[in-house]
Amino acid sequence: MNDDHPFAEFVAEWGDALLRYGYVLSGNPHDAADLTQEALIRLHRAWPRVQRSRDPVSYTRTIMSRLHISTWRRLRREQLAWDPPDRGCLDDLPTGFERGLWQALAGLPRKQRAVLVLRFYEDLSDAEIAEVLGISRGTVRSHASHGLSRLRSVADLRIAVNGDRP
């Protein structure tokens, strides 16, 4: 059997889920596509080792998270294999409250956003988030607190102005 077959199967099974993670992490389809493809290329390079010792989904998610909070883009020397259409999701969000939160997320520093996405989208514990991002649990809590505080101020403002609750 081709050595690459298990990797191709992994991409087929998990690629879209990872892309969705990249989307909520970065907030736009271009970065989501870049992050996902870059992380999958790195996963392929480490595939024999990862298969033996780690969960490939967790490994890829960790790569995507760390790439997103780093300066990885300067390392990209090639156009990756695929670039998605430029389309936002605001129209798909059902309430003004959610649209406001999505826009407010875009204003957060990358680490704060990553912590909130890992906690509220991936449902990871603080210890797991710390491992994914390579930071301490205390830093995770600090980022979560600051991020929620900033979102809360935006949400409070929306409620005060529009009475628009989730």
Add this chain to the structure above:
Amino acid sequence: MTDELETGLRATLSHAARSAPVLPDGLAAQLITRSRRRRARARSLAAGLALVAIAVPAGLVARDRPEGDVSTATAAETQARREPDPYVLAMAGLTPLGRRLIVLDPSEDAPMLLWFARDAKGATLFCTANRNRAGGSFYGCDEAARSSIGVGSTSVIAGEVLYYGATDADVTSMAAVAADGKKIPGTVTRVDGTPWRIWTVTVPGLAAIGSFELTGARGQVVNRIEHHGSVAGELTAPPVGPAEEMPHGLVVTLVTTPDETLIWRLNGQPMSMNLVRPADLLTDLGGHAFPVSMTSRGARWYGIAQAGTARVDLVLPDGTTATATARPDRWGIGVSLFSGVYRHGTDIYQEGFELVGYDEAGTVLWRDPQPAVPPLWQ
């Protein structure tokens, strides 16, 4: 409020995720090809930098290319660079197979090599070597059989992009097929004494390529390589704020997709880019600041320099000096933009030069020497 916020945040992220795009079919094969090619390049770059460090031990700094490419090495003195030929490095332990093909890398305006080799186990390898005008180089070899299903390219942030690949199929011509169906003819070069051929095609940087068609002597399509190609996001993103019209026809725009980037264009065609997110701004991969990022295309030289720079001089070894007035960027990034032309018969990188930045009062703010880079491949 906290519970409401957290509940709302979960719902927002869940709903937003449904709007994410889906990966196209066949992407895994392309990612595998790129992974293998990049692995070869990474080994090559590391080896190249190590040897350079031995040859020029003083003043080496790692810095990004003006196009935001992988790091290269630049000596801090204007002297002849004694870098090893990346072709020689690539061929360590390998046997050449046929002659080398020299093509123009349009993004660098510099030659690029493509060739075949055989390793100790008898496997046929497809190899490439690039060297930018500033002397940075990378090279790599991959199994030719794997290369036949993939596509390589030069930098996509450029007026033209060279795509290339290898095939052992009996093909005589090829074309890139744009998303709108238009075909852009390329070239197929047969390597004597082998069943292998190298195909190349140069397309406009703004052309979205959907596939590459390899055809036989009777015009039949022997192989179609799907590309899922599209124009780089930086080139299609809407600009933020007004454009800056620079001297000598250059136009600069700021885009924020996928991240803060300045795009330089001439007559509407992309020329190069600068990453200007605060973390990237005039900062090398090691986190060290440098004062200027200059690109040279034809007689034009242009780029960004540290804030406060009012004038940039390009000084050649014979004392010839070209001057460009610099102006603060209009987007609040915190850099100065400059563009100029020089009248000189030869490639300035072959002779070496120095860039000197001045403030409004004429005081020297910074100096950035570029060592001479003798040509390798003619």
